[in-house]
Amino acid sequence: MGQRHPATTSSEHLVIVGNGMAGHRLVEALVARPERPARITVIGAETTPAYNRILLSPLLAGEMEREALTLRDAEWYAEQGIELVLGERVENIDRSARRLTTDAGRELGYDRLVLATGSNPARPPVPGLELPGVHVFRDLDDADTLANAAEQGSNAVVIGGGLLGLEAAEGLRKRGMQVSLLQRDDRLMNRQLDLTAARLLEKELRGRGLDIHIDAQLERLEAGADGQVCAAHLADGTRLAADCVVVAIGIVPNTALARSVGLDVNRGVVVDEWLTTSDPAIHALGECCEHQGNLYGLVEPIWRQVEVLADCLCGKPGTGYVEAPTATKLKVSGVSLYAFGPTDPEADHEVLSYRDPQQGDYRRLLLRDGRLEGAVLYGDTASGPWYFEQALASRDLAACRSALLLGAADAQLLLDDALNESPQSPAKEAA
Numbered sequence: 001m002g003q004r005h006p007a008t009t010s011s012e013h014l015v016i017v018g019n020g021m022a023g024h025r026l027v028e029a030l031v032a033r034p035e036r037p038a039r040i041t042v043i044g045a046e047t048t049p050a051y052n053r054i055l056l057s058p059l060l061a062g063e064m065e066r067e068a069l070t071l072r073d074a075e076w077y078a079e080q081g082i083e084l085v086l087g088e089r090v091e092n093i094d095r096s097a098r099r100l101t102t103d104a105g106r107e108l109g110y111d112r113l114v115l116a117t118g119s120n121p122a123r124p125p126v127p128g129l130e131l132p133g134v135h136v137f138r139d140l141d142d143a144d145t146l147a148n149a150a151e152q153g154s155n156a157v158v159i160g161g162g163l164l165g166l167e168a169a170e171g172l173r174k175r176g177m178q179v180s181l182l183q184r185d186d187r188l189m190n191r192q193l194d195l196t197a198a199r200l201l202e203k204e205l206r207g208r209g210l211d212i213h214i215d216a217q218l219e220r221l222e223a224g225a226d227g228q229v230c231a232a233h234l235a236d237g238t239r240l241a242a243d244c245v246v247v248a249i250g251i252v253p254n255t256a257l258a259r260s261v262g263l264d265v266n267r268g269v270v271v272d273e274w275l276t277t278s279d280p281a282i283h284a285l286g287e288c289c290e291h292q293g294n295l296y297g298l299v300e301p302i303w304r305q306v307e308v309l310a311d312c313l314c315g316k317p318g319t320g321y322v323e324a325p326t327a328t329k330l331k332v333s334g335v336s337l338y339a340f341g342p343t344d345p346e347a348d349h350e351v352l353s354y355r356d357p358q359q360g361d362y363r364r365l366l367l368r369d370g371r372l373e374g375a376v377l378y379g380d381t382a383s384g385p386w387y388f389e390q391a392l393a394s395r396d397l398a399a400c401r402s403a404l405l406l407g408a409a410d411a412q413l414l415l416d417d418a419l420n421e422s423p424q425s426p427a428k429e430a431a
């Protein structure tokens with residue numbers, strides 16, 4: 001690993017396995033570059049061209065039409081001279097012959113291959129998980145299945161109190177179901193929120209009618225007389241009726257294909273900074289890959305991987321992919337949340353916090369040596385991106401500390417004043 005990516009020539013045949021968000025974004029990036037590989041084939045297991053997976057949540061909640069998720073249709077691919085094969089899964093890769101085979105028996109040669117196979121929903125080892133009526137929430141088919149389940153049933157249990165679980169639970173609730181949500185941790189969104197923000201969120205969602213169980217230990221799922229799931233049992237003896245169960249406890253990189261053909265796989269397909277796997281002719285990006293021990297579950301870092309890989313595939317390898325922090329937002333309408341950095345303070349963090357119970361606003365900032373390292377904003381999140389920008393730039397915020405909690409506008413004014421007053425600043429010299 002760590003080898004520099006060899007330059008490509010545009011006559012190469014590039015095959016992209018997976019027409020999800022990463023695979024599609026790569027196509028968009030390639031067609032925008034004059035040096036794009038002349039021949040590009042995309043093979044996707046789903047039957048529709050790539051769509052905006054992020055919007056599955058508002059789709060499930062009935063807030064958006066199916067068409068709004070479309071990114072590009074099959075005609076667009078044809079217009080770009082790209083062969084799009086849908087509804088076929090790549091099953092094998094003969095790396096020495098550089099040929100692949102799909103489950104439909106299609107065989108195809110390649111010069112360079114990109115794995116963009118995404119991830120699979122994680123499943124807890126709980127008895128009853130295989131029962132009919134137990135679903136995941138990953139693709140369009142899942143969203144349809146859940147919408148149908150909501151029409152037929154009245155009780156749902158959602159396992160997982162992270163982003164995806166909350167969005168699924170709210171979606172089903174909006175479709176009229178009685179929803180119980182199970183969170184194993186001591187708070188909702190435990191990977192993003194501190195306890196105060198998590199409790200505010202919990203209160204808001206309870207107020208809407210969600211039945212939230214914190215510190216919940218799911219013991220087993222029960223089958224009814226018809227063989228369908230009918231209830232969830234918790235370790236404390238609670239029995240929750242369920243016509244429908246949604247498992248949303250996290251994701252596992254989809255590495256089966258890479259592993260089966262002998263590529264280096266750890267938790268994800270191991271890649272270097274040019275997204276190259278242990279085979280120099282094969283790259284991987286998105287949720288299926290692992291870079292320096294990191295896995296991915298949000299699109300922001302994946303978009304940066306796409307730019308790096310697109311340059312490589314056009315024979316212009318740049319400086320390579322570099323990890324950077326990401327901020328999180330929740331897509332539940334009426335709830336504004338913005339968070340980045342550590343959830344809980346370390347011993348040498350300075351903690352600044354502000355709470356306005358009337359307005360339902362909460363802000364908590366974590367600073368180290370005057371520099372912002374983490375923020376949790378609930379309610380008014382308008383300043384979130386500004387805080388994130390300060391943290392990314394590792395800016396010394398001592399000059400605006402007194403206004404930091406007031407938000408971006410006030411804090412920036414103080415920063416600007418300090419800059420104007422500094423002896424080196426042109427404004428001071430002119431004065």
Ligand SMILES: Cc1cc2nc3c(=O)[nH]c(=O)nc-3n(C[C@H](O)[C@H](O)[C@H](O)COP(=O)(O)OP(=O)(O)OC[C@H]3O[C@@H](n4cnc5c(N)ncnc54)[C@H](O)[C@@H]3O)c2cc1C
Nearest residue numbers: 018020021022045053054089090117118286287297298299
């Ligand atoms: C409901 C939901 C809401 C989300 N909300 C957000 C959000 O608000 N913000 C955010 O940043 N991220 C969000 N995400 C995560 C985001 O969608 C993913 O990070 C992103 O889709 C990852 O892109 P990917 O291409 O790696 O994987 P995917 O988009 O899953 O695409 C992988 C594709 O590869 C196909 N495939 C797999 N194996 C094969 C094979 N052998 N042959 C052919 N095709 C194959 C799969 O069928 C799939 O279509 C959300 C995800 C979900 C499910």
